[in-house]
């Protein structure tokens with residue numbers, strides 16, 4: 001399997017073209033899934049304090065033969081830990097649960113505008129980066145207005161914004177907003193959470209014509225948009241399949257047809273979502 005080139009971030013660091021998601025996976029199953037993902041070649045693992053699996057992700061990362069320096073571990077600050085001092089404590093709890101000296105990527109999970117603490121939380125993330133405890137800092141589920149508030153009030157541009165993005169929710173405006181500010185877009189729910197989207201005839205037809213699976217066609221679509229998908233799979237064969245995105249490419253017409261499926265947000269609205 002040839003691999004896709006990594007992304008160069010606005011802070012000079014790099015992240016692999018595709019990451020591995022771990023939402024809703026807990027306990028020994030989480031350890032096993034992350035272990036097999038590392039064996040398959042994933043080098044970015046995405047977790048969050050609110051997933052309740054940081055200890056298991058950490059066990060898989062520290063228990064593998066793959067050197068720590070080659071694995072990017074990403075986690076996210078939960079809403080209850082927003083605020084400057086609370087963020088410092090929340091990060092420390094995450095770092096302890098993971099059993100790691102540093103994190104490669106740490107994101108504010110949701111802006112929670114009604115709570116009104118994301119700028120203070122962001123200042124704490126920047127401090128943790130300056131202290132060498134986080135390599136790259138970013139956000140998740142931020143709108144253009146939220147991004148501009150952070151940038152205007154702190155002068156610090158996030159390196160990453162992780163947003164819901166899949167053919168059923170193409171996020172053209174947010175992709176452009178991130179790109180205009182030099183921010184890498186990460187796609188959560190990149191497969192539209194699996195069922196449904198992957199069974200759409202538009203996608204199945206393109207996949208069959210290219211001799212790939214619907215998931216591979218969709219993940220290649222993300223790649224050609226210049227975004228970084230974080231697919232989750234419990235199945236080692238599908239984990240491998242989801243990394244195997246070279247050897248074919250999509251035409252502009254196929255890209256448009258994949259994005260022509262009905263549009264619907266699956267998760268929360270960043271302006272109103274509360275944790």
Ligand SMILES: NC(=O)c1ccc[n+]([C@@H]2O[C@H](COP(=O)([O-])OP(=O)(O)OC[C@H]3O[C@@H](n4cnc5c(N)ncnc54)[C@H](OP(=O)(O)O)[C@@H]3O)[C@@H](O)[C@H]2O)c1
Nearest residue numbers: 021022023188189190191192193194215231232233234238
């Ligand atoms: N920042 C945020 O607010 C946020 C929110 C949601 C998610 N996330 C992150 O994004 C990651 C991915 O999102 P997600 O887990 O919601 O959904 P997803 O990756 O879009 O879809 C996962 C589903 O697709 C199935 N699947 C995976 N590969 C497949 C393949 N090759 N063929 C057929 N089915 C396949 C999986 O089933 P099997 O497991 O059975 O293969 C699973 O049911 C999460 O795990 C999490 O790390 C972040």
